[in-house]
Amino acid sequence: MNKGKLALGIAALLLLAAQLGGCIGVQEQDGPPRDAAKRVISFVVPEYSTATKPQFESLVKDFEAIHPDVEIALQVINWDFLDSAYNTMISKNQPPDLLITNVYAHFARDGLLSSMEDIVSPALKSRFYPVLLNNGTMGGVLYALPYVASTREMYYNKDIFDELGIAEPPRTWTELEETARKIKELKREDGFGLDFTDNEIWAYLSYFFIGAGGGWMKDGKWTINSPENVEGLTFLLNLYEKGLTDAEPTVTTRDEKQRILGNGKLGMMISGNYFTAVVPREFPGLKWRLGPIPVKKGIPPFVFGVQDMLMAFKTDHTDKKALSQFLDFLYEDGRYEDVILREGLLPVTRTVGGKLAAQDSSLKQTLDSLQTAKFYPYSVPAWSAVLDATRNMGQSVLLGQLTPQQALDQLQQIAVAKSR
Structure with a gap:
């Protein structure tokens, strides 16, 4: 390359650098680039x-x-x-x-x-x-x-239920455990999909807090570590330890579990209305039904919104x-x-x-x-911090690093601190 071409090349590179620098400057301004007339x-x-x-x-x-x-x-x-x-x-x-x-x-x-x-x-x-x-x-x-x-309800693979002679979806925790065990032992498939991933664990905590007669709050005060909630989390832990849930509750997401159910490898899981639009589209031959979220015996059924x-x-x-x-x-x-x-x-x-x-x-x-459903405490500012704190809690509980009581005590402390 001769000196003239080298000089022209350097000038071009400098011009390009200046143009790129200008573009970067625009991107760093507050808000997106905009037409002043719009x-x-x-x-x-x-x-x-x-x-x-x-x-x-x-x-x-x-x-x-x-x-x-x-x-x-x-x-x-x-x-x-x-x-x-x-x-x-x-x-x-x-x-x-x-x-x-x-x-x-x-x-x-x-x-x-x-x-x-x-x-x-x-x-x-x-x-x-x-x-x-x-x-x-x-x-x-x-x-x-x-x-x-x-709304959240129990969705289940009807083919599996029919094959095993299970006429109705479980309505109580006892029935949930019995149904999951029958699917595991006779069908050799996972019984119940437990979602403790970092984008859904707070939902499953809600289902089984309320199903035990508890909840996130009562009379405007946090009740995360109440005896009822501890019992709900302990029940889920026991299902997992007995091998009655899917093998990786903290890994497979809700959407992945829905596909596993659609593929005949999972008996039941709790999900939302989108199940009816998404899963049958991907698995047109699937026979599915839905039932209520199971509760502890003596606790009234509820709808979660x-x-x-x-x-x-x-x-x-x-x-x-x-x-x-x-x-x-x-x-x-x-x-x-x-x-x-x-x-x-x-x-x-x-x-x-x-x-x-x-x-x-x-x-x-x-x-x-x-219109009468139970909801998350959306209007409480500390809810965001509590929700975030649950994300990694599932693995600690399932691996035995924290007992249900210890895990919920920690959540309660966070909720109270963030509410001050």
Whole structure:
């Protein structure tokens, strides 16, 4: 290479470095790059299924066509990475304008959220089921709108039950153990799917706390280490030690367990309404049924409800009018119904719920039961810290590093400390 070409090459490299440096500088500015003539809404959404991203991309495209002065900066993020993603944004003082996730109260306590009363239109607010709207209310202020909901029940492989002559799903802990043992001994398959992974353990703790007559809180106070809750966790530990659960409760996720059940290698597990939309699609020959969550003998049966919520963070570019327009569009009956049907979840608006219930009596029964369901303590700011603290607890208990009493004592201490 001669000197002239060498000089030109160095100049080109310097120019490229300057251009790259400029690009990096833009990315480090607060918020996404935006057209000054447009109102921009950054929107972070969890990935419920493979249908989530294309569905939201289409929705955003349709909204921007109607509102050319608004740009939706959409991010669809897998649930496994969602928490770390939005927490990183918040730590950099770049929170999304809108976020859908499963906790909100600690954000509201820290003054990070806008009141939804200032954003949601009265017409839209009136369409939500009141019990779900209440879960997004803290200190009398509405901070989070319900987005989707589900109820949890026992799903089981009917072929396995029929082959073993098991006529009904278990309703009590005794029946659950007996059924799991029969499946294990006679069918040589796992009886009960126990999910102690870091993205579902708090659900199974809830089922068996309540099933023992306990719960996370009572009369506004944390009761995590109550005798009832210890008994519930001890029951699950005993099932595992007797070989009546799947072999790796802290490894195989809920979605993986659903596939194992669909493949005939698992007898039963507790899951949500999405089971009915996802699993039969992957395993069209599967015969499945559902029953209640088993409880200790003498404890009344219960329905457990779960909801994800949509919240608006305070940002230096918050445009409440644009947010209100987008929320009206997002929850418009036709579009929202399509989301519900594709994802196999429950609607949170009475208009869509009423329409679908009129077409399906079992769905009507489910939506009716949701109105009196047990829920997580969503509106308690310390709930987020408690939830996080459960993530690695399962392995410690199953390996005998902590007794159920010790594990729940630790959780109780965290809950109390974070509530001060």
